[in-house]
Amino acid sequence: MQTSFTPEQLADPGVARAEEILRKCVHCGFCTATCPTYLTLGDELDSPRGRIYLIKDMLENDRPADGRTVKHIDRCLSCLACMTTCPSGVHYMHLVDHARAHIQKTYRRPLADRFYRALLAAVLPYPGRFRLALMAARPGKPFAGLIEKIPAARPLVSMLALAPSALPRPDAKLARERHAADATKARGRVILMQGCAQRVLDPAINLATIELLTRLGYEVLTPQREACCGSLTHHMGREDDAHASVRHTIDTWLDAAGEDGLDAILITTSGCGTTVKDYGHMLRNDAAYQQKAARVSALAKDITEFLAAIDLPQSRVGEGIRLAYHSACSLQHGQKVTDAPKALLRQAGFTVLDVPEGHLCCGSAGTYNMLQSEISEKLKARKLANIAATRPDAIAAGNIGCITQIASGSKVPVLHTVELLNWAHGGKRPARLPR
Numbered sequence: 001m002q003t004s005f006t007p008e009q010l011a012d013p014g015v016a017r018a019e020e021i022l023r024k025c026v027h028c029g030f031c032t033a034t035c036p037t038y039l040t041l042g043d044e045l046d047s048p049r050g051r052i053y054l055i056k057d058m059l060e061n062d063r064p065a066d067g068r069t070v071k072h073i074d075r076c077l078s079c080l081a082c083m084t085t086c087p088s089g090v091h092y093m094h095l096v097d098h099a100r101a102h103i104q105k106t107y108r109r110p111l112a113d114r115f116y117r118a119l120l121a122a123v124l125p126y127p128g129r130f131r132l133a134l135m136a137a138r139p140g141k142p143f144a145g146l147i148e149k150i151p152a153a154r155p156l157v158s159m160l161a162l163a164p165s166a167l168p169r170p171d172a173k174l175a176r177e178r179h180a181a182d183a184t185k186a187r188g189r190v191i192l193m194q195g196c197a198q199r200v201l202d203p204a205i206n207l208a209t210i211e212l213l214t215r216l217g218y219e220v221l222t223p224q225r226e227a228c229c230g231s232l233t234h235h236m237g238r239e240d241d242a243h244a245s246v247r248h249t250i251d252t253w254l255d256a257a258g259e260d261g262l263d264a265i266l267i268t269t270s271g272c273g274t275t276v277k278d279y280g281h282m283l284r285n286d287a288a289y290q291q292k293a294a295r296v297s298a299l300a301k302d303i304t305e306f307l308a309a310i311d312l313p314q315s316r317v318g319e320g321i322r323l324a325y326h327s328a329c330s331l332q333h334g335q336k337v338t339d340a341p342k343a344l345l346r347q348a349g350f351t352v353l354d355v356p357e358g359h360l361c362c363g364s365a366g367t368y369n370m371l372q373s374e375i376s377e378k379l380k381a382r383k384l385a386n387i388a389a390t391r392p393d394a395i396a397a398g399n400i401g402c403i404t405q406i407a408s409g410s411k412v413p414v415l416h417t418v419e420l421l422n423w424a425h426g427g428k429r430p431a432r433l434p435r
């Protein structure tokens with residue numbers, strides 16, 4: 001694609017990166033075939049190609065974002081299916097991230113939108129506040145139907161619908177900084193990222209991960225200073241907030257790692273994993289942090305990527321259980337981790353079923369299911385129908401956002417892949433899995 005940026009515009013590293021990406025696009029439109037919002041809405045401007053044109057126009061003309069551009073960029077899930085499909089290697093993720101930051105700086109959103117975004121940014125990245133908000137939402141759940149008709153209250157209705165009726169208790173074990181490895185097999189040392197929403201919504205996932213890793217001979221560090229990885233605010237275009245979180249996370253992890261060496265930083269929330277793996281790019285212009293950020297990104301691994309690289313024994317625990325594997329977009333498109341989780345589950349004896357249209361997003365996408373609830377609900381229904389077609393006994397996924405989204409519409413239990421792998425390799429049977 002031809003571009004016409006001036007040398008002054010290209011002096012901004014963000015614009016220079018956007019230009020580099022734009023020039024790779026050959027307008028072929030292949031990406032439209034796998035874009036969930038284009039498939040749902042049928043509007044070219046809700047396709048990757050359409051959004052690329054809108055972003056190009058906005059940046060080239062150096063103008064503030066307008067309502068039309070914001071509407072179509074806001075509808076993008078950042079699922080990155082377009083990046084998997086694109087034959088020209090267009091890095092849509094970096095382009096849309098830059099566009100979102102530009103929108104945040106130059107566009108004044110309507111009052112209600114500003115309120116919900118500020119609320120989500122002030123609550124979700126903080127586990128203590130998030131827990132309190134979920135507890136406060138419980139008595140409001142029966143009234144969700146009453147306010148549903150008010151368009152401005154839709155995000156609130158979605159928040160109430162997604163809030164669980166009961167919250168698991170925090171586990172004292174997760175408040176520790178360090179979990180010792182099984183002394184007979186000492187193999188290495190890792191940091192486990194705890195995830196701000198995950199540790200509140202489903203602490204069993206981190207517990208299962210710690211049990212499995214320590215049993216396999218890894219010392220597991222869980223630094224309690226760890227805050228949000230920055231993913232949530234990053235996807236809202238709040239670049240300063242996101243970068244502050246990224247720097248804090250880097251300092252926390254590298255302090256914890258110390259001089260003793262570290263095999264990996266393990267992530268069980270793939271939405272966060274995609275962002276952590278991009279820290280090197282996010283802080284590339286920060287002289288004080290660029291090297292540290294690149295080091296953290298290089299150490300970051302999804303838990304299944306890590307487990308697939310060590311020799312796990314065969315297990316028969318999962319025999320007779322039909323498992324639909326939901327491949328989170330952040331894992332399959334963002335990190336290109338596709339086969340490892342399924343291979344590990346098969347090795348554990350499960351019958352792993354591929355979900356039809358598995359490349360399409362479930363509609364969760366961070367805060368998307370609250371801010372764009374109508375499109376999110378359509379995608380959820382499509383995903384649930386595709387999962388149901390496989391007639392599973394249980395569903396496995398590697399991202400708390402997808403787990404919450406799918407579980408909100410499914411009677412079949414939804415588990416994290418690592419909970420099943422922990423069971424297969426000597427741990428407890430996950431409580432949610434029926435006998």
Ligand code: SF4
Pocket residue numbers: 034035036037038046047048051075076077078079080081082083092
């Ligand atoms: S990230 Fe997903 S929703 Fe956004 S343009 Fe790409 S395929 Fe479409």
Ligand code: SF4
Pocket residue numbers: 024025026027028029030031032048049052082085086087088089090
């Ligand atoms: S598939 Fe790639 S090159 Fe083709 S229109 Fe989409 S982004 Fe551009």
